[in-house]
Every structure is written in C-alpha cells, then in structure tokens.
Amino acid sequence: MTIDGLLAVHTYRTGPAGPVPLALLHGFPLDHRMWDDVAALLPGDRTVLAPDLPGLGDSPSGDDVAGALAAPAEPSIDAAADAVAATLRAAGVERAVVAGLSMGGYVAMALAERHPALVAGLGLLDTKSTTDDDAARAGRLRIAAAVLAEGRVDAVLGMARALLGETSRERQPELVGLVEHWIRGQGPAGIAWSQRAMAARPDRTAVLAGFAGPALVLVGAEDAIAPLAAAEHEAAALPDAVLVVVPRAGHLTSVENPEPVAAALDALALRVDRA
Ligand code: MLT
Numbered sequence: 001m002t003i004d005g006l007l008a009v010h011t012y013r014t015g016p017a018g019p020v021p022l023a024l025l026h027g028f029p030l031d032h033r034m035w036d037d038v039a040a041l042l043p044g045d046r047t048v049l050a051p052d053l054p055g056l057g058d059s060p061s062g063d064d065v066a067g068a069l070a071a072p073a074e075p076s077i078d079a080a081a082d083a084v085a086a087t088l089r090a091a092g093v094e095r096a097v098v099a100g101l102s103m104g105g106y107v108a109m110a111l112a113e114r115h116p117a118l119v120a121g122l123g124l125l126d127t128k129s130t131t132d133d134d135a136a137r138a139g140r141l142r143i144a145a146a147v148l149a150e151g152r153v154d155a156v157l158g159m160a161r162a163l164l165g166e167t168s169r170e171r172q173p174e175l176v177g178l179v180e181h182w183i184r185g186q187g188p189a190g191i192a193w194s195q196r197a198m199a200a201r202p203d204r205t206a207v208l209a210g211f212a213g214p215a216l217v218l219v220g221a222e223d224a225i226a227p228l229a230a231a232e233h234e235a236a237a238l239p240d241a242v243l244v245v246v247p248r249a250g251h252l253t254s255v256e257n258p259e260p261v262a263a264a265l266d267a268l269a270l271r272v273d274r275a
Helices: 032-041 062-069 077-090 103-114 134-150 159-163 166-171 174-184 188-199 205-209 228-237 258-274
Strands: 009-013 022-025 048-051 096-101 119-125 215-220 241-246
Touching: 009 032, 022 032, 022 077, 022 103, 032 048, 032 258, 048 077, 062 077, 062 188, 077 103, 077 188, 096 103, 096 258, 103 119, 103 188, 103 205, 119 258, 134 188, 159 174, 166 174, 205 228, 215 228, 215 258, 228 241, 241 258
Parallel strands: 022 048, 022 096, 096 119, 119 215, 215 241
Antiparallel strands: 009 048
C-alpha cells in the first residue's frame, strides 16, 4: 500500500485498538522483507507494520518524498523520519512502538527527536547514536557516486556477507544469497540517497538521554558494523533501556536469529502497553 505519494507500508497484521502498534524500520541496503521472520514470530494480535524507507523497496524516491513533504531536497535521515511519521499518521497510527535496525535505528532516533508524540517506545537494533568519522563519510559518498555512475548496485553487493555474522555465514550460507537478492532488488538512486542521508546524520545520543519511555537496545553478538560498544553507549544514555545481546548473529539479527529478536520486541511492546 502507498499512501498519498508517501512511503509504501507493508502491514503484517492489523490488530484491535488497545495494544500499541509496532512499526519496524529496516536497515540499508534492504527493505521491509528483513522483518518477515520476526513479524511471523511475534505473539499476540498487535498491529505490525513496516514502511519501506525512501527510495528502497516499493517506496518512491527520496526526492519525490521530500517534494511531497515540502522538505529540503538534500538527502537526510530527518526527511526519512518525517516521511515515516506522515505515512504512519496517514495509516491511522498516532502512537507506536518504533523499532529500527541500523539505518532504521537512525530514523527511529530522528523520529524520537522530531515527532516525540508518535514514539511511545523505542527499539534500537544494531545501530549507532553517534556520527560517522570522516573516512566512513567519504566512503559513503564514494559509493553513492559509484552506483549512480554505474547505474547498478554492484558497489554494495559485498555488504551481503558483511551484514551477516561469522556463525550465519558458516551455518546458514543460504542467507548470503538471500540478502544479495534483496540488495539486487534496490535501485541505484535509493542506494545513493540513503548513503548521502546517513553521511549527513547528526549525533543523537542526547536525544536518547531525553527519551523517557521504555526502550530496547539489541545487538548481535557478532555485529562488526554496530558492535556491542555502540549498543552499550546507547543503553547508558537511555533512562529506561533493556540491553539484549543476540547470540549467533551479526548485524542482521532479525534475519540471522529472529526468535530472540521477536521476543525482545514483544517484551518492549508489552512494557509500552503497561506504561
Ligand atoms: C544498515 O544496516 O542499515 C547499515 O549498515 C547502516 C550504515 O551503513 O551505517
């Protein structure tokens, strides 16, 4: 479903009024499909939905989304967050448990800052509240330029292996092909827009310190991209956080070991229901 030219939303389940809906924000360079296993494992009848972020999956390009929002045309995580907020509201969701993995976590933190009334609970999975260093930022801009110049996404295909932990690469080698397949399904413009948006993102550790609601910080034990130290930094900043380390998983916890991820998200959502 695409709402008013905003983001495409995949609704996994529509539940009754009462339980606070769960909004899942995917990582880069992927789309909502990285939540399929977790969504299937979530108990209960809570509404669960997952937008595709600008330019990825079935969503319109970042430029089109910024145009629809009358936002500055420069790629930004803020524009992605504004698009998620507008899309959720158009879907009738005024308050949600917002959980994002990696890039989705950057967007979730921007939502907590820019649309605090929407974020009843915050799930940060395999993500960082800090900015890139200069080398990482330059690398992102190089990749953005390469995919646009080549008209292909080959420059990010290698991420399929990097996103997965060593245990998954050994014991679930089929996941490499699955993640590559998802990456091949993205367009160069969406890859470039996302890289530029991530390169420009600010440090949001102070936003976490100001977030009073229930929070979850989750990290794969083998995550080399947003490692345990990043998760500990976020958990220390958040006033009410539970920290969960997922065994036998790298950066893509929701795909590599979905059971503990679903259990942790359900526990977060129940804390929000009770708050
Ligand atoms: C992701 O999984 O979303 C990316 O690793 C985020 C990033 O490149 O910082």
